[in-house]
Amino acid sequence: MVMPVKTTAIAPPSRRMRKDSIPIVEERGKRIFDLLFSTGVLLGTLPIFLLIALGIRFFSRGPVFFSQERVGRGGKVFRCYKFRTMHLDAEKRLSKLFASSPHLRSEWDLTQKLRNDPRIFSFGRFLRVTSLDELPQFWNVLKGEMSVVGPRPYMVNQKKILKTHEPKILSVRPGITGLWQTSGRSQTTFQERIVLDAAYVDRRSFTSDLLLILKTLPEVFFSTNAY
Structure with missing residues (x-):
């Protein structure tokens, strides 16, 4: 007597693709x-x-x-x-600017940019x-x-x-x-x-x-x- 073979439907690759893939x-x-x-x-x-x-x-x-x-x-x-x-002496120019205009430090700290950057x-x-x-x-x-x-x-x-x-x-x-x-x-x-x-x-x-x-x-x- 031949035993029936149990088959399992296999979904197409696109359907059985794991979510993490x-x-x-x-x-x-x-x-x-x-x-x-x-x-x-x-x-x-x-x-x-x-x-x-x-x-x-x-x-x-x-x-x-x-x-x-x-x-x-x-x-x-x-x-x-x-x-x-930037100029080659960019950092020197920035330090000089902060020394002469300390109020610009707050602009720099806020945005990491200066609207009028001397560098x-x-x-x-x-x-x-x-x-x-x-x-x-x-x-x-x-x-x-x-x-x-x-x-x-x-x-x-x-x-x-x-x-x-x-x-x-x-x-x-x-x-x-x-x-x-x-x-x-x-x-x-x-x-x-x-x-x-x-x-x-x-x-x-x-x-x-x-x-x-x-x-x-x-x-x-x-x-x-x-x-």
């Missing part, structure tokens, strides 16, 4: 997008790179590029690249307002140290200011643009930026990344809330 799929998709998008930007802006380099050399002596240690995913420190926008030369100010100084960061994206969209890469000495938000913010790759860059930009305080960066991690998705990239374009072209 979805973020892995999204992360891989995000990485592929980062590579394609950054390659396109770097190739498409090569003439702009040349013009910016000439402008920097004309308005200020010194190197074209500036690199600084920043904190990346998992707390790993990497060198973040930008076009140089920045004229062409560098243009690069900052238009965010063109950040174009070299697409190289960081290609290297896997950054993403197109994500929390900003914080300086090493700013890590302690993140406080309870540190684990969340450092759980993902930092980005060139993100939630606070499209939510007030330079008008936000440093603490508000931290909260917005943490909020991005909670709500991030491929769709939200695309929307943030689209929202970044008018911010750059019209220099909204930037200095």
Whole structure:
């Protein structure tokens, strides 16, 4: 006598995919997008790179590029690249400014920025307002140290200011643009930026990344809330 064989229906792979594997799929998709998008930007802006380099050399002596240690995913420190926008004696100028105008210290503590920063030369100010100084960061994206969209890469000495938000913010790759860059930009305080960066991690998705990239374009072209 042949015993009946008990069969179990097997759901298609898409239906039996574990929930905890979805973020892995999204992360891989995000990485592929980062590579394609950054390659396109770097190739498409090569003439702009040349013009910016000439402008920097004309308005200020010194190197074209500036690199600084920043904190990346998992707390790993990497060198973040930008076009140089400051004089070579930038920190000396800042110390001198605080000595002569102590009231500006409160502005710095609140935003980690100065509306009239003596460290920045004229062409560098243009690069900052238009965010063109950040174009070299697409190289960081290609290297896997950054993403197109994500929390900003914080300086090493700013890590302690993140406080309870540190684990969340450092759980993902930092980005060139993100939630606070499209939510007030330079008008936000440093603490508000931290909260917005943490909020991005909670709500991030491929769709939200695309929307943030689209929202970044008018911010750059019209220099909204930037200095």
